[in-house]
Amino acid sequence: MDIRTTSSPISPSSSADQLRRAAAAVQRNNVEDEGFYTAFKSALQSVSTAQNQATHLQREVQLENPKVSLEETMVAMQKSQVAFQASLHVRNRMVQAYTDIMNMQV
Template identity: 65%
Template sequence: MDLRITSTPLPLTSALAARRNAVPQGGAQEAGFSGALKGALSEVSKAQNQANELQKQVQLENPKVSIEETMVAIQKAQVSFQATLHVRNRLVQAYTDIMNMQV
């Protein structure tokens, strides 16, 4: 089963950032799958929080925040969330398939 997402570069960018965050301070070993997953989820959360903050600033008519920047941030957050949702669905499906296997 192939779990790679190759259609959109934005989630992969978040995944690479999450992988960098998952590496311990020594940099010699990775924290593993759980660390990468936690890092990716935190990156998605950061993107959503940034989009929400920019949206609030646009609503408050802050001249330093443009509507274009806000819309791009909202789209990035939405794409990241959709990719996370697809990964979660695939993980649940893989778990279900494994649990239904006869031993």
Template identity: 50%
Template structure:
């Protein structure tokens, strides 16, 4: 279990580094944020935040969306297998279900640590 969490955390760090590099490249090429998103700001993004690298809320939102997509893909494969779709073999279904389970557990661990950090900060003496 510890290896799985370490693996997920390293993947999150890699995505953060990649997002930071993409932000630096966008700033260096003078691409406006609206060029990538013609509809305006991303839903849930803090409008007071600068145009720097992805913020915490964006990173957390994209991670949750990724977990949601993984679970949705797993459910679709499971349903296709149950209906007898020849493209949905048992191995693919089982791997998708395990990926979904690991992603969900990692999300729960992150949530637990955020709650613990919040409680620690709230219990600090002034």
């Protein structure tokens, strides 16, 4: 079995780390140089890049490209799935926090 791996520019841990840092910045209510919006935007862009890379590898496997292995494609798919799940959890927590704030009595 020939297993080929290539270094992907986006790893799910980096996307998840970016999302965690963005959420922590909101919890601390600390204004940093780049701000929450920029950090969250870059995290979502990295998730999108990971998903696009996985889609590209899937297409290449379907076209039977000998340079792309099935294992590499499956790893890219899992990375993009983990990154998407992390961003989904952050979004859900942000919506919940917004709902809690809006339901507070003044």
